[in-house]
Amino acid sequence: MAMEGDLEDATVMTTLEGAAEGPLPFLDLTVQYSALQEEIDPAIRDVMRSGSFVMGRVGCKFEKEFAAYCEVDHAVGVGNGTDALTLALRALGVGAGNEVICPVNSFIATAEAISLTGATPVFADVEPETATIDVESVRDRLTARTRALVLVHLWGQPADLRPLLSLAAERGIDVVEDACQAHGARYQGRRIGSFGRLGCFSFYPTKNLGAYGDGGMVVTDDSVLAEKVRQLANHGQLRGAKYEHTVVGMNSRLDEIQAAILRVKLPHLEEWNRRRRWLASRYTERLRGISGLTTPTEAPERSSVWHLYVVRTERRDVLREGLAARKIATGIHYPVPLHLVGAYSHLGYSKGDFPVAEALARQILSLPLYPEMPEVTVDRIAGAVRDVLAE
Ligand SMILES: *Cc1c(COP(=O)(O)O)cnc(C)c1O
Numbered sequence: 001m002a003m004e005g006d007l008e009d010a011t012v013m014t015t016l017e018g019a020a021e022g023p024l025p026f027l028d029l030t031v032q033y034s035a036l037q038e039e040i041d042p043a044i045r046d047v048m049r050s051g052s053f054v055m056g057r058v059g060c061k062f063e064k065e066f067a068a069y070c071e072v073d074h075a076v077g078v079g080n081g082t083d084a085l086t087l088a089l090r091a092l093g094v095g096a097g098n099e100v101i102c103p104v105n106s107f108i109a110t111a112e113a114i115s116l117t118g119a120t121p122v123f124a125d126v127e128p129e130t131a132t133i134d135v136e137s138v139r140d141r142l143t144a145r146t147r148a149l150v151l152v153h154l155w156g157q158p159a160d161l162r163p164l165l166s167l168a169a170e171r172g173i174d175v176v177e178d179a180c181q182a183h184g185a186r187y188q189g190r191r192i193g194s195f196g197r198l199g200c201f202s203f204y205p206t207k208n209l210g211a212y213g214d215g216g217m218v219v220t221d222d223s224v225l226a227e228k229v230r231q232l233a234n235h236g237q238l239r240g241a242k243y244e245h246t247v248v249g250m251n252s253r254l255d256e257i258q259a260a261i262l263r264v265k266l267p268h269l270e271e272w273n274r275r276r277r278w279l280a281s282r283y284t285e286r287l288r289g290i291s292g293l294t295t296p297t298e299a300p301e302r303s304s305v306w307h308l309y310v311v312r313t314e315r316r317d318v319l320r321e322g323l324a325a326r327k328i329a330t331g332i333h334y335p336v337p338l339h340l341v342g343a344y345s346h347l348g349y350s351k352g353d354f355p356v357a358e359a360l361a362r363q364i365l366s367l368p369l370y371p372e373m374p375e376v377t378v379d380r381i382a383g384a385v386r387d388v389l390a391e
Contacts, residue, residue, distance in 0.1 A: 021327070022327065023327040023328075023329070024327060024328045024329060024368055024377060024380070024381065025329050025368065026329040026330065026331055026366075026368050027206060027368060027369070027370040027373075028370065028372065028373075029205055029206070029210070029370075031370075031372035032265075032370075032371070032372055035372070036264055036265065036268075039264045040260075040261055040264050043260040043261065043263065043264050044257055044260055044261065046260065047256045047257050047260045048257075050256070052256060053255055053256050053257070054253055054255050054256065055234070055253060056256045057256075058256045058259045058260050058263065059077050059253075059254050059255070059256055059259040061259075061263065062077065062254070062259040062260075062262055062263045062266070063075040063076065063077050063217070065263065065266055066201075066217055066219070066262075066266065067219060069184070069191075069266060069269070070191050070193040070194065070199070070219050071190070071191045071193075071194065072191075072193055072194040072199070072219045072220060072221055073220070073221045073222075073223065073226075074219065074220050074221070074222070074223060074225075074226035075217050075218070075219045075226075076217065076218045076219075076226055076229045076230050076233065077215070077216070077217055077253060077254025077259060078215075078216040078217065078218060078229070078233050078252045078253060078254060079214060079215070079216060079233075079251075079252035079253060079254065080202060080203075080204065080214040080215065080216045080252070081109060081178075081180040081200060081201060081202020081203075081204060081207075081216045082109040082112060082113050082116075082202075082216075083113075083216055083233070083250070083252035084180075084200035084201060084202065084216035084217060084218045085109065085110065085113030085114075085150065085176065085178060085200045086113040086116045086117060086250075087218055087229045087232050087233050087250075087252065088176045088197075088198035088199075088200050088218050088220075088225075088229065089113060089114065089117045089119070089148060089150070089176060090117050090228075090232050091198065091218075091225050091228035091229045091232060092147075092148060092174045092176070092197060092198070092225070094114075094117045094119050094147050094148050094174075095117050095118045095119060096117075096118035096119065097118075097119075097145065098117075098118075098119040098120070098145060098146075098147035098148070099119065099120050099121075099122045099143060099145040099146045099147060100114040100117075100119045100120070100121055100122065100146075100147060100148045100149070100150060101121075101122045101123075101124050101138055101141050101142070101146060101148075101149045101150070102114060102121055102122075102123065102124070102133070102149070102150040102151070102152070102178075102338075103123070103124055103125075103126050103132065103133035103151065103152050103154070103159075103357075104123035104124065104125060104126065104337045104338050104339050104354045104357045105126045105131055105154065105334060105337055105338070105357040105360060105361070106152045106154065106178070106334070106338065107180070107333075107334065108334075108338060108341060108343070109180070109202075110150055110152055110178050110338075111123075111338050111344065112343075113150070114150065119147065119148075120347070121338070121344070121347070122141050122143075122146070123141070123337075123338055123339045123347075123349065123353075123354065124137040124138045124140075124141050125137040125354040125355070125356045125357055126154075126354075126356055126357050126360070127160070127356070128356050128359075128360075129297050129299065130154070130157055130159075130160075130297065130299050130302070131154050131155065131310075131357075131360055131364075132151070132152065132153070132154050132157060132158070132159035132160065133151050133152065133159050133164065134356070135160060135163040135164050135167055137354075138164065138167060139167060142171055142173075146171065146173055147173060147174070148173055148174040148175070148176060149164065149168050149173055149174070149175050149176070150175075150176045150177075150178055151164055151175065151176075151177060151178065151196070152178040152180075152181070153177065153178065153179050153181060153182035153185055153192050154181060155181060155296070155304070155306075155307050155308040155310055155333065155366075156181055156182050156185055156208070156276075156304040156305040156306045156307035156308065157182070157185065157298060157299070157302055157304035158182065158185050158186070158187040158192050158302045158303070158304075159177075160299070160302070161187045161188075161192075161195045162187075162188070165195060165196075174196075174197050175195070175196035175197060176196050176197065176198050176199075176200065177192060177193060177195060177196040177198070177199040177200065178200055179192050179193050179199045179200060179201050180200065180201060180202035180204075180207065180216075181207065181208070181307040181308070182208075182304075182305055182307065183201060183207065183208045183209045183269060183273075183305060184208065184209075184269055184270065184273050184305045185302075185303055185304060185305045186302075186303040187301060187302055187303070188301045189301075189303075193219045194219060194220065194221050197220065197222060197225060198218055198219065198220040198222075198225055198229070199218070199219045199220070200216065200217070200218055200219075201216060201217040201218075201219070202215070202216050203215030203216060203217070203254075203258065203262055207307070208269065208272065208273060208276070208305055208307055209262065209265060209266065209269050210265075211258040211261055211262055212257075212258065212261050213255075213257075213258055214258075215254050215255075215258040215259075215262065216252075216254065217254070227239070231246075231247065231249060232247065232249040232250065233249065233250065233251075233252045233253060234249060234251070234253065235249045235250070235251060236248055236249030237249070271371075272371035273305040273306070273371075275371040275372075276305060276306035276307075276369060276370075276371055277304070277305075277306055279306075279309075279369055279371075279373060279375070279378055280296070280304075280306045280309050280369065282375060282378045282379075283295070283309055283367065283369075283378050283381075283382060284296070286378060286379055286382030286383075287311065287382050287385060287386070290385065290386055290389055291389070292313050292314060292315060292389060293311055293312070293313050293385065293389060294311065294312040294313070294363075295311055296309060296310050296311065306369060308331070308333055308366045308369065309366065309367050309369040310333065310364050310365065310366050310367075311364070311365055311367060311385070312360070312363040312364055312365070313363060313365070313389065314362075314363060315389065316332075316362060316363050316364065316365050318388065318389075318391075319365055319385065319388050319389060320332075320365055322384070322387075322388030322389075322391070323381070323384055323385070323388060326384045326387075326388075328368070328380075328381055328384055329368060330365050330366060330367060330368070331365075331366040332361075332364060332365060332366065333364065333366050334361065335361055336361060337354055337357040337358055337361050339353055339354060340358075367381055367385075368381060
């Protein structure tokens with residue numbers, strides 16, 4: 001369903017008025033493509049004409065551009081965000097016998113990556129205000145086997161890096177940033193991604209910077225770790241040493257077509273993130289004073305890129321159904337905390353182990369938010385939220 005972002009245009013206004021009661025998707029990726037089609041189509045064609053599809057010039061350029069954007073020295077393109085995390089952990093030597101702490105409220109990929117290295121994920125609870133990993137809960141989960149901490153910049157907002165990094169330094173454990181939802185976010189003014197030893201990004205189509213397929217990136221200021229990630233991602237081969245496989249690696253690379261698409265999109269990311277912030281502030285303004293509803297908070301010094309706009313209410317299911325009846329799609333990120341997910345039942349956790357994350361899972365609801373979404377849509381959704389909760 002196509003929607004325009006330019007409200008100054010009278011014809012667009014008419015279209016929007018016509019669509020005022022139409023179904024509202026959670027997000028619409030077609031609008032951005034329409035806006036960039038004239039740049040993206042030739043970029044894809046150029047790759048096809050070049051005959052070079054994997055580990056070529058375009059990917060190399062994009063790595064440099066993305067590293068500059070993240071204000072880091074090195075970036076390595078990989079197949080997806082899950083692989084980025086797996087490769088980052090493997091580059092640090094994480095494997096069987098190790099424990100790696102991660103937040104219990106995240107996409108399952110965070111924990112999967114830990115499991116894929118052979119290590120055991122150990123869950124920690126999250127802060128009630130931001131839903132990012134709680135430093136005191138991390139402290140409680142540390143053991144002699146703890147080897148690393150994967151923190152997640154959830155919904156676009158950085159985790160509280162300073163106390164987490166000092167705890168990790170004190171205990172001699174490595175920190176990896178899961179930045180898959182936070183391209184461009186800042187902590188105390190500095191871009192996330194290089195606070196930990198490595199930072200991991202996903203370019204899954206729905207992320208703030210999305211490819212037209214899968215893609216991912218590992219960033220770091222450490223040249224040795226960058227080369228290790230590159231080697232592991234390319235069958236354990238060192239650069240320029242074909243068929244010399246000195247470690248057991250995997251195949252996880254960012255292809256040239258995705259890199260070409262991402263190169264077109266990257267220069268727009270700042271503007272898209274600003275627009276997300278603007279729409280988020282409009283939501284918060286329009287949702288003010290609704291009893292029983294909590295709007296999202298941005299903690300001091302943690303600048304969110306608003307990957308998601310997440311409200312909370314004890315009447316979440318009522319709200320979700322009421323919005324669905326008004327043709328408004330919503331999401332829950334995430335409905336089941338990782339310790340209660342079937343795949344991790346063998347770890348022996350039970351209900352009640354993580355009270356904050358469990359309460360959040362019952363209360364949170366993500367409202368539609370994407371840069372091309374018109375302001376009037378925010379107003380319609382906020383009005384609908386008010387109506388449903390007043391019933
Ligand atoms: C999307 C996401 C991932 C995984 O990224 P993929 O590219 O889908 O593998 C990991 N962690 C978080 C927090 C994510 O949102």
